Amino acid sequence: MNSNLVEEHVTLICELGCVRVSEVIAILEQGKIAPETDRLADAERTQVLNELKAIMAVYNARKGGCA
Amino acid sequence: MPELLNSCTNFIQSWFAQDCLLCGAASGAHLVCAACHDGLPRHASACPVCAAPSAAPGIAEVCGECLQHPPSFDRTTAALHYTFPVDKLIQSYKYHHQLALARLFGALLRDSVREQPRPDSILPMPLHPMRLRERGFNQAHEIAKHLSKELHLPLTPQLARRVVNTASQATLDWDARKKNMQGAFACDENLKGQHIALVDDVMTSGATLNAAAKVLKRAGAAQVSLWVVARALPHH
Numbered sequence: 001m002n003s004n005l006v007e008e009h010v011t012l013i014c015e016l017g018c019v020r021v022s023e024v025i026a027i028l029e030q031g032k033i034a035p036e037t038d039r040l041a042d043a044e045r046t047q048v049l050n051e052l053k054a055i056m057a058v059y060n061a062r063k064g065g066c067a
Numbered sequence: 068m069p070e071l072l073n074s075c076t077n078f079i080q081s082w083f084a085q086d087c088l089l090c091g092a093a094s095g096a097h098l099v100c101a102a103c104h105d106g107l108p109r110h111a112s113a114c115p116v117c118a119a120p121s122a123a124p125g126i127a128e129v130c131g132e133c134l135q136h137p138p139s140f141d142r143t144t145a146a147l148h149y150t151f152p153v154d155k156l157i158q159s160y161k162y163h164h165q166l167a168l169a170r171l172f173g174a175l176l177r178d179s180v181r182e183q184p185r186p187d188s189i190l191p192m193p194l195h196p197m198r199l200r201e202r203g204f205n206q207a208h209e210i211a212k213h214l215s216k217e218l219h220l221p222l223t224p225q226l227a228r229r230v231v232n233t234a235s236q237a238t239l240d241w242d243a244r245k246k247n248m249q250g251a252f253a254c255d256e257n258l259k260g261q262h263i264a265l266v267d268d269v270m271t272s273g274a275t276l277n278a279a280a281k282v283l284k285r286a287g288a289a290q291v292s293l294w295v296v297a298r299a300l301p302h303h
Contacts, residue, residue, distance in 0.1 A: 015131035017122060058137050059129055 006047045009037060013052060018059060025052050088159065088168075089152050098171055099156075107175070108148040110298050117273055118143035118298045138273065140265070140280035140291040144183055145298035146175040149269055153297050157268055161206050169206075172268065172296045173213025180218075180294055186264035188223040189215050189294075192279060193252065195232040210296060211266040226263065227254045227282055244271075248278035259287035264294050271299040 013024055013036050027034040028049040037045050084093060087100035094100035099107075112121045114130035117138060121127055147153045160168040191211035199205055208224060215222035231251045263283050270276055270293065280291040 011131070011135065014134040015122070017126070017131065018129035018134055019126065021134060055134050059134070 001041070001043050001047065003047075005040065006044050006051070009040060009044075009048050010051045010055075012036065013048070014055065018056070021052055021056060025049065025056065028052075088156065088165070098165075098167055103152070107153060108150055110145040110148050110179075113143075113145065113298070115142050116140070118145040118270065118293075118295070120300065138277045138280065139284050140277060140293050142183070143270065143273075143276075143293040143295065143298070144176075144180050145270060145295045146172070146179040147297045149271070149297035149299035157297060161202070161268065164203070166204065166209060169209035170213055172210045173217065176210065176266070176294055176296055177214055177217050180214075180264075180292075183292060184262065184290070185218075186220065186262040186290070186292055188221040188226070188261070189218075189264045189266055190226045190283075191222070191224055192265060192267040192276070193224070193227050193229040195229040197232045198229075207267045210268065214264075214266060214294070220264070223263075226256050226258065226286075227252050227279060244274040248274050251275075252279045252282040254282045254286040257287055258283060260289045261287070262290040262292065263288050264292045266294045268296050269299060270295040270297070 013021055016036070024034040024036055028037065028045060033045070037048055040048065084095055085098070086092065087094040087103055088098050089103040090100060092100050092102070094103075097104070110118065112125050112127055113119060114121060114133055115127055116129050116133040119130050119132065121130070149157070156165075156168060156171075159165040160172070189211050191205060191207035194202070194205040194207070205224075211222055211224075214220070229251060230253045233247050233251050265276060265279055265283070267276060273293075276293050276295070280293070283291050
C-alpha cells in the first residue's frame with residue numbers, strides 16, 4: 001500500500017470541505033468508488049475511508065457539527 | 068416635545084459633526100458615513116471553525132485545514148474582511164490611537180454574533196504588559212468592553228495572561244507564527260464547562276488566537292468561540 005498516495009488523497013478530499021468529505025465517506029461505505037478515489041487500490045481506498053471517518057469524528061462530536 | 072428633541076439632536080450633531088474617516092464626507096456624529104459603513108466588506112460564507120472563506124461561494128462548511136488540523140477553538144465569527152478600507156480603519160485604531168473606532172467595531176461584531184451560541188463570558192485577547200505600555204491600550208479590550216455592555220455578558224480579562232512578549236506576528240511567516248506563540252499565554256483559573264468568547268481585532272493565521280484557546284481548553288473550558296472584527300485571507 002502506498003501510504004503517501006493515501007495521505008495525498010485524504011488531503012485533497014479534505015480540501016473539498018466537510019460536506020463533500022461526508023459524501024465520499026457515504027459512497028465508500030456502500031462499497032462504491034467515489035470519483036476522488038478511483039486511482040486507488042482497494043486497500044488504499046479502505047485506508048482513506050478510515051482516515052476520513054477519524055477526521056469527521058472530531059467534528060461530529062462537536063457542537064455545530066460539519067457546517 | 069418631539070420637535071424639541073429633534074432640535075436638541077440636530078444641535079448636538081452639528082456641534083459634534085465630523086468628516087467620515089474613509090471618504091471625508093460629512094458623517095454627522097459618526098466616524099464613518101452611512102455609505103462607507105454600508106460598503107464595508109462583510110464576512111460571509113466562511114468555515115464556521117476558522118472563518119476562512121469557503122471554497123464554494125454561499126456554502127459555510129468546515130474547511131480542509133480545520134478538518135485535517137482541528138484548532139483548539141470551536142468556532143469563529145468575523146464581522147469584516149481584512150481588506151481595504153477595513154485595514155486602514157484598524158491601523159488607524161491601533162497605531163494612531165483612533166480609540167473611538169472601538170465603538171464601531173464593537174457594534175459590527177455585536178451584530179455578527181447575535182445568532183451565535185451565547186458564551187458565559189468575554190475575554191479580550193491578552194496583551195503583554197510591555198506591549199501595553201508601548202501602545203497605551205489593549206485594542207481587543209476596548210472592543211470587548213462595548214460587546215460586554217451591549218450583550219450583557221461579563222467581561223473577564225483576568226482569565227488569561229500573556230506571559231511571553233513574543234515578536235510581532237506581522238514580521239513572521241505562517242509556520243514561524245505557530246512556533247512564536249508556544250507558551251505565550253497562561254491561565255490560572257478553573258474554567259470547567261465554561262464557554263468563553265475570545266475577542267480580538269484581526270485574525271490572520273489564527274496562531275495567536277489558537278494558542279490562547281489552547282490554554283483556555285487546558286483550564287477546562289468546554290467551548291471557545293473567537294469573535295474577531297476582521298479576518299485576513301489565509302495564505303496557501
